[in-house]
Amino acid sequence: MPEHEHSHDHGGQDTNDAIWKSEIGVTFWKSTRDDRERRRGAHRVLMAELLPFAADEAFTFVDLGAGTGAAARTIMDHYPAARAILADYSPQMMAQGGIELEPYAGRYEYVEFDLAHGGAWPAAIPAQVDAVITSLAVHHVTDARKQELFGEIRAHLVPGGWFLNYDPVAAGDPVIEEAWHRAEDRRDPSAAHKRSHRSAEEQLRYENHVRYMIPLEPQVAYLRAAGFEGVDVYWKELDYVIYGGRRPVTS
Template identity: 25%
Template sequence: MDQSVELQKQFNAVSAKYDRQRPLLIPCFQDFYRMALKVADQVESVHSILDIGAGTGLLSAFFKQKFPKAHCTLVDFSEEMLQKAKTRFIGEEGFSFRQEDITQADFGEDQYDLVISSLAIHHLEDEQKKVLFQKIQKSLRKGGYFINADQVLGENETAEAFFKSDWTNHVLNQQKLTAEEKEAVFKRVRLDKMAKLSDQLRWLEEAQLYDAHCYYQYMNFVVFAAHK
């Protein structure tokens, strides 16, 4: 089975549990999302937001609270995940939804003040990440920011082994997760294609997204950003 199809299948299956599981699977959950929001303080005015790999809309929900007048466009390839996002925002104005593969989607030119993403881009091959960064640059308005809260590969084998061991033990110790849920989580992460933080910061600069910087890191959970 094609890896992208397998990934979509797994996220469709977990959609109903996704939001409940996130705080259990991310050791630094509150700081992770809080810093992503804080980085957006650098944008002078936010009228439009693109959420890439939006899933159930959790990240968009946080940003909509911060920028209530902004229009949020959520893009995800999982029909079930995106349906959860639609349910989350039912009756609210300022949202649009696109079920598309982010590696194939056209995000337009000079459309957004913020492009955001959370725990999505690490599923892409490195060359796909590079192309996506170029499309993000194109879609941003001048002065707009790309903010990515994601997981990265350790800069060396020692760091990567430590990150992996620490996170595995964290998941195994979660009493609120069933054995079946833990098994499903470990199956999903085998499809990850994480890249080093240093490489991704360089790729952003090569895509003409400037002042690329890591604003937060806890083990392999990072928040990094750059602007047009």
């Protein structure tokens, strides 16, 4: 495995597009929404709290892989003058987001953007924005693309602009993974059974979930290599993290 490649190699086909650009994908996402927001809502709030804006400040941010807008919505709730650009590539997720974001009409727009491929960002995203966030999406792109994307994000930030990523990470060590499972199993006594008894659809989704998921340290290193400062893991619990940094003010 090349030094910059930490991903699980399942040898199989990349099923990400088939899963997300489907009615099944969005139906699953909708059906698990309440549980997810109960578990993840506070982490999304922390992302909002980490941003450097005054409560009434007007600013523009991009949410990469925004899906139905859960992360962007939390930022807009905290900053009533904020404007969001929600980038995603799934027509189904964006259509559902259009329904859920009705109360935010006029404050956001969706932009179609495939994060898996490099090149120019869509013209609808301004050349520079005040902040970039992403939630539960970066683990869907390859290591090489993560590195490239972080550079693109830095280039699209104003000097001093922040980038925050909320994402699951891989353990990369069986002892760590066992400890994560131990804690998970105490919280949810059915977790071990669920892990070893996945339906075909759950297995497909799981394989897609972990395909390009890598440990935390290389990702933090990618961020530093891309020229961010103030790089830190601002929050972590077992396999979920929020890391980020800002574009230096002087660059």
